[in-house]
Amino acid sequence: xxxxxxxxxxxxxxxxxxxxxxxxxxxxxxxxxxxxxxxxxxxxxxxxxxxxxxxxxxxxxxxxxxxxxxxxxxxxxxxxxxxxxxxxxxxxxxxxxxxxxxxxxxxxxxxxxxxxxxxxxxxxxxxxxxxxxxxxxxxxxxxxxxxxxxxxxxxxxxxxxxxxxxxxxxxxxxxxxxxxxxxxxxxxxxxxxxxxxxxxxxxxxxxxxxxxxxxxxxxxxxxxxxxxxxxxxxxxxxxxxxxxxxxxxxxxxxxxxxxxxxxxxxxxxxxxxxxxxxxxxxxxxxxxxxxxxxxxxxxxxxxxxxxxxxxxxxxxxxxxxxxxxxxxxxxxxxxxxxxxxxxxxxxxxxxx
Amino acid sequence: xxxxxxxxxxxxxxxxxxxxxxxxxxxxxxxxxxxxxxxxxxxxxxxxxxxxxxxxxxxxxxxxxxxxxxxxxxxxxxxxxxxxxxxxxxxxxxxxxxxxxxxxxxxxxxxxxxxxxxxxxxxxxxxxxxxxxxxxxxxxxxxxxxxxxxxxxxxxxxxxxxxxxxxxxxxxxxxxxxxxxxxxxxxxxxxxxxxxxxxxxxxxxxxxxxxxxxxxxxxxxxxxxxxxxxxxxxxxxxxxxxxxxxxxxxxxxxxxxxxxxxxxxxxxxxxxxxxxxxxxxxxxxxxxxxxxxxxxxxxxxxxxxxxxxxxxxxxxxxxxxxxxxxxxxxxxxxxxxxxxxxxxxxxxxxxxxxxxxxxxxxxxxxxxxxxxxxxxxxxxxxxxxxxxxxxxxxxxxxxxxxxxxxxxxxxxxxxxxxxxxxxxxxxxxxxxxxxxxxxxxxxxxxxxxxxxxxxxxxxxxxxxxxxxxxxxxxxxxxxxxxxxxxxxxxxxxxxxxxxxxxxxxxxxxxxxxxxxxxxxxxxxxxxxx
Numbered sequence: 001x002x003x004x005x006x007x008x009x010x011x012x013x014x015x016x017x018x019x020x021x022x023x024x025x026x027x028x029x030x031x032x033x034x035x036x037x038x039x040x041x042x043x044x045x046x047x048x049x050x051x052x053x054x055x056x057x058x059x060x061x062x063x064x065x066x067x068x069x070x071x072x073x074x075x076x077x078x079x080x081x082x083x084x085x086x087x088x089x090x091x092x093x094x095x096x097x098x099x100x101x102x103x104x105x106x107x108x109x110x111x112x113x114x115x116x117x118x119x120x121x122x123x124x125x126x127x128x129x130x131x132x133x134x135x136x137x138x139x140x141x142x143x144x145x146x147x148x149x150x151x152x153x154x155x156x157x158x159x160x161x162x163x164x165x166x167x168x169x170x171x172x173x174x175x176x177x178x179x180x181x182x183x184x185x186x187x188x189x190x191x192x193x194x195x196x197x198x199x200x201x202x203x204x205x206x207x208x209x210x211x212x213x214x215x216x217x218x219x220x221x222x223x224x225x226x227x228x229x230x231x232x233x234x235x236x237x238x239x240x241x242x243x244x245x246x247x248x249x250x251x252x253x254x255x256x257x258x259x260x261x262x263x264x265x266x267x268x269x270x271x272x273x274x275x276x277x278x279x280x281x282x283x284x285x286x287x288x289x290x291x292x293x294x295x296x297x298x299x300x301x302x303x304x305x306x307x308x309x310x311x312x313x314x315x316x317x318x319x320x321x322x323x324x325x326x327x328x329x330x331x332x333x334x335x336x337x338x339x340x341x342x343x344x345x346x347x348x349x350x351x352x
Numbered sequence: 353x354x355x356x357x358x359x360x361x362x363x364x365x366x367x368x369x370x371x372x373x374x375x376x377x378x379x380x381x382x383x384x385x386x387x388x389x390x391x392x393x394x395x396x397x398x399x400x401x402x403x404x405x406x407x408x409x410x411x412x413x414x415x416x417x418x419x420x421x422x423x424x425x426x427x428x429x430x431x432x433x434x435x436x437x438x439x440x441x442x443x444x445x446x447x448x449x450x451x452x453x454x455x456x457x458x459x460x461x462x463x464x465x466x467x468x469x470x471x472x473x474x475x476x477x478x479x480x481x482x483x484x485x486x487x488x489x490x491x492x493x494x495x496x497x498x499x500x501x502x503x504x505x506x507x508x509x510x511x512x513x514x515x516x517x518x519x520x521x522x523x524x525x526x527x528x529x530x531x532x533x534x535x536x537x538x539x540x541x542x543x544x545x546x547x548x549x550x551x552x553x554x555x556x557x558x559x560x561x562x563x564x565x566x567x568x569x570x571x572x573x574x575x576x577x578x579x580x581x582x583x584x585x586x587x588x589x590x591x592x593x594x595x596x597x598x599x600x601x602x603x604x605x606x607x608x609x610x611x612x613x614x615x616x617x618x619x620x621x622x623x624x625x626x627x628x629x630x631x632x633x634x635x636x637x638x639x640x641x642x643x644x645x646x647x648x649x650x651x652x653x654x655x656x657x658x659x660x661x662x663x664x665x666x667x668x669x670x671x672x673x674x675x676x677x678x679x680x681x682x683x684x685x686x687x688x689x690x691x692x693x694x695x696x697x698x699x700x701x702x703x704x705x706x707x708x709x710x711x712x713x714x715x716x717x718x719x720x721x722x723x724x725x726x727x728x729x730x731x732x733x734x735x736x737x738x739x740x741x742x743x744x745x746x747x748x749x750x751x752x753x754x755x756x757x758x759x760x761x762x763x764x765x766x767x768x769x770x771x772x773x774x775x776x777x778x779x780x781x782x783x784x785x786x787x788x789x790x791x792x793x794x795x796x797x798x799x800x801x802x803x804x805x806x807x808x809x810x811x812x813x814x815x816x817x818x819x820x821x822x823x824x825x826x827x828x829x830x831x832x833x834x835x836x837x838x839x840x841x842x843x844x845x846x847x848x849x850x851x852x853x854x855x856x857x858x859x860x861x862x863x864x865x866x867x868x869x870x871x872x873x874x875x876x877x878x879x880x881x
Contacts, residue, residue: 049751051758056392058400059757060775061477063797068475101565102393102549111564170600182606183597188383188588191568302385302592304567312389312566315752 034330038090041326042083045319055316056099073099086323095327096320100313105324108309113328114199115185116298116305120290122225127232128283132272134233135240140267142245150237157234166227166300173223181219183302190216224301228294232286239282243275250274273347280343284336291332376605382584382861382878385592385601386611389566395548396527397467398476402773402870405524407569409871410587412527412554415445415464415504416518420867423686423777424825426518430459430528430555431504434518440511440823447502452576453530454552454559461498466531468496468506470543478525481776485509485517513828515688516820519778524871529553557582557876567591571875582876583863599856602627608861608880614726618674618854628859631674632866635684636773636851637782638676638731640720642844644806646766648718649844653710659846660706663698663738671730672849679850681836682786686868688825689779689832695840703742715743720767721759724750728769731848760804763794771851772801777869779832780820787839788816805844812838 045052053070061069074082089096095105138150173180181187185201190213194205202221205213247253248271256266293307306325313321377383390401396408416434419425428434431445451459472482473489486509487495495507508517520526529544530553537547544553552560557579558571573585590607592598598610599617603624613621621627642649642658649655664678683690707713722732729750736746746767751759760768774781789802790813796803802813815835822828839845853866853873863877 048755049758050754051761054754054757054761057477059761060400060480062480062483063799065475065477065479098565100389100392103565108565111567167596167600170597175600175604182601182604183592184590187606188381188590189378191570191588192562299593300597302590302594302597304564304591308593309566316754 030334033334034327035087037326037330038087038323039083041323042086042319043079045314045317045322046079048314048317050315050317052099052317052319055318086320090323090327095324098313098321098324099318100316100321105320108321109306109324109328110199112304112306112309115303116291116293116307118200118202118221119224119228119294119297119303119305120287122221123228123232123290124283124287126225126229127236127286130229131233131236132240132279135237136244136267136272138237138241139244139248147241150241154234154238154241157231158238161296162227162231162294163296163300165230166224166297169223169227170300180223181216183220183300185217185220185303186213187216187220224297224303228290228297232290235286236279236282240275240279243278244271247271247274277344277348280340280347284340288333288336291336292329377608377880378586379880380584381586381588382609382875382880383607384587384589384609384611385598385607386589386609387593388569388589388591389593391563391565391569393476393545393549394552394560394563394569395476395545396524396529396554397471397474397543398478398545398549399524400476400478400775405869405871406873407560407563407571408524408527408554409556409869409873410558410571410875411552411556411560411574412524412529413556414522414526414528417522418519418777420865420872423868424688426515426522430464436514436517440514441508443506443508443514443517445504445506447504448578449502451555451578453533453555454574454576455530455533456576457530457532459528459530459555460501461504462501463531464504464528465496465498466534467528468526469493470529470534471525472496474543474545476545478523478775481520481523481525485512485520511821511823513820513823513825515825515828516778516780520776523776527554530555557874558587561586580876583879584875587875587878602856602858605858608878609855609857609864611855613854613856615671615673615675618856621856626859627856628862629854629856630864630866631852631854633677633685633868634773634851634853634866634870635687635782635868636771637679637682637684637847638728638769638771638849638851640735640846640848641760641765641768641770641801641805642846643763643765643767643804644808644844645763646718648710648712648716649766651710651712652842653706654712654716655842655844657703657706657710657742658739658744659696660699660703661739661742661744662696662735662846662848664694664696664848666698667731667734668849671727671734674854675852676727676849677852678848680847681840682782682845682847683779683832683836684774684782684850684868687774687777687779687782689829689836691833691836693837693840698738700738700741707742707744713743715739715745717745717747718766719747719749720769721749721751721756721765722769723753723756728771732769761799763804763806773851774869779828780816783816783819783832783835786843786845787835788813801845802843807844 052075053066057065057069070076074085098105098108101108134150138147141147174182194208194210194213197204197207201217202214205217253266253271256270293305295307295311298305298308310322310325388403391404392401393399394404394407396412399405399408413430415429415431416426417429430448430451432448433446436443447461453459469492471479472487472492497505499505533553534544534548537544539546550563557574557577559574561570561572563569568590571587573582595612595614595617599613599621601607602610642655644650668678678694680694680696681691720732722728732748736748739746759765785800786802789800789807789809792806792808802809819828819831822831855864855866860881863879865874865877867873
């Protein structure tokens with residue numbers, strides 16, 4: 001028998017290498033996630049019982065036109081070849097052309113996503129700025145009338161159809177009271193007055209110093225943002241309430257009170273400080289959901305956002321557009337996850 | 353209390369500065385709310401959707417056109433005179449002098465030749481309207497010629513009814529484009545298709561300023577238009593998918609026209625003193641297709657019974673009032689040879705008698721594919737209820753329109769409810785699809801509606817085809833009248849309604865022309881007071 005050589009002492013992995021591995025792992029996971037997303041969406045697009053050629057040529061096209069377009073779209077090729085070609089094109093930055101809009105998908109996304117971004121961001125701000133204080137209030141006044149009212153409001157936010165609420169909002173605030181502007185992103189007067197830089201009209205008009213356009217855009221934005229913000233508020237306040245109730249029962253809260261800290265400091269600084277980490281996840285999820293586009297809100301408010309774009313494309317099996325939209329949605333989720341991780345580290349020293 | 357104050361304060365901040373009053377629409381711009389997400393392209397050689405046709409109808413003109421009040425009457429448009437030669441195949445068009453395109457270029461026969469040739473060679477979806485006359489990419493240069501700067505000749509492959517050919521030349525695909533301008537934008541031999549999708553190069557009263565897919569399009573008056581300048585120089589059409597939203601925008605005065613209101617919205621604003629209505633029949637026909645592969649639907653008595661089991665008037669009154677009318681033949685009102693016969697009405701005893709004769713006294717179970725949107729699903733539910741009285745159990749399969757059509761084209765349906773709009777203004781467009789099926793095999797290349805319902809009709813197909821070769825317009829009309837009456841009796845189609853297009857508008861705005869086709873919904877006469 002040969003005696004085993006004594007194991008060489010392990011050298012500590014350099015920090016740079018560790019980080020490199022971490023980055024590689026992250027990139028690998030990301031690539032796998034996007035690949036899976038694309039594959040699943042692609043396969044769904046192929047099994048839905050709708051002929052994609054119909055979207056391109058309509059119902060009346062003669063057979064030779066139909067066959068030609070089918071071939072142009074690559075639909076006469078085996079599925080794996082179709083998918084390979086698509087992924088190869090995406091890796092070259094080409095998301096293809098939309099059959100329905102005749103535009104490059106990237107150009108469509110650049111046009112539709114900022115509209116959704118603008119709406120979702122303001123809605124999330126409303127949801128967070130109102131939802132967290134409301135949730136805290138409900139937790140502090142647990143089982144009192146304030147709590148009951150807030151819980152009912154939250155429940156309504158979950159259960160009232162957004163479509164109905166949007167229409168009622170329009171009837172009341174737009175038609176009867178005239179407090180807000182109607183559907184669409186701008187009045188006809190202001191269309192194309194401001195050069196498109198980011199696609200976010202509030203930002204573009206502010207950068208151009210066109211404050212009348214800014215006001216008009218805000219007047220159009222506020223109602224759909226309030227409607228979506230209400231749904232975000234319902235979710236955020238409910239989660240805040242339950243997280244706060246748990247924290248308020250902890251011993252450190254009792255200790256803080258015994259030590260004579262003011263009630264406001266106990267609640268807002270210590271208890272709320274401890275629920276901020278899980279709340280970041282709650283808010284990120286809510287924001288990501290809104291950034292996917294709210295089809296019904298966009299429909300009621302004639303808001304040209306990504307939700308309508310993806311849904312319309314899906315119903316017409318405009319797969320380049322659907323896959324492009326999927327990449328956007330995937331990127332939004334990944335981006336917000338990253339942001340959440342960074343915020344965790346900022347809020348919780350243990351995570352650093 | 354502090355929180356309440358804070359909340360109220362937040363709400364006030366959010367709404368601060370928002371509560372301004374919003375002005376009416378601009379005086380020089382007609383503003384419409386309309387569903388325009390069907391537009392795929394605005395190139396007249398490619399556009400074949402309703403909204404795209406409407407835009408191009410305001411931007412381009414054709415050689416000949418028909419009288420909107422009496423579509424049987426044809427007249428020259430960009431052509432001053434037109435005639436067919438003694439061979440019955442060569443058509444000569446003398447162009448109207450002094451016509452300019454929006455670019456300022458003068459129209460010549462070279463533009464006409466280029467326009468027809470590009471439509472044939474590109475052969476996009478509507479290309480068949482021209483290629484059915486034997487034009488191909490290989491022969492079009494020989495068959496479409498310009499003997500001089502103001503004359504064009506077109507030679508068809510054989511003799512057709514001249515009216516058939518002229519009506520096809522009124523279709524959007526036959527629009528005349530500015531050859532010089534389009535050629536400047538050609539890329540990789542695309543005949544300027546990519547550019548013309550979003551731009552225009554026509555002689556019509558308007559030019560396209562912009563089209564943002566699923567969002568809006570804007571038209572401006574053509575400064576070089578040869579006719580009277582449009583009364584309102586700009587048209588802004590915003591895509592508003594939701595009809596309830598269209599209604600609110602109209603009531604508030606933020607749009608001048610709401611174009612897609614349904615029965616409920618129309619009823620709701622009927623008594624609004626600020627709103628008026630324009631309307632006109634459109635050619636779209638709502639029908640049931642009964643697949644002859646089905647063992648029950650193959651029986652003639654069952655087909656007839658189903659025609660008696662539709663409560664036409666009841667559905668019209670309760671579901672469709674104002675947006676459809678009862679119509680039971682395949683040619684829409686106003687077409688050459690159209691008839692207004694309505695041989696069927698709801699008659700339960702008669703239907704039961706026919707079912708008993710078919711050996712099905714207790715009815716049967718059947719599936720119906722239908723679009724899950726107004727008015728189709730509403731009509732289907734009404735049919736479900738009335739057919740149940742005769743023992744017929746209908747299982748409704750709801751789907752998106754393209755889903756329903758995909759199944760229909762594969763002949764996998766049992767009963768389907770759909771709408772069919774004519775491709776051009778000639779009766780052959782509907783006759784061919786409803787009453788012609790030369791090859792009933794699965795390999796057929798002509799998937800007419802008769803084929804999709806597996807209706808094998810070699811004799812009727814021959815008569816339908818013969819009608820397009822009849823040069824005497826009166827005889828031709830009478831052939832179509834006979835075909836329709838026979839079709840009403842024997843066809844596995846339950847033709848029920850024809851669309852009425854209604855545009856609700858503010859009272860101070862008037863003059864929108866709702867023509868019989870989507871491409872003659874003209875804006876140029878709209879005046880804002």
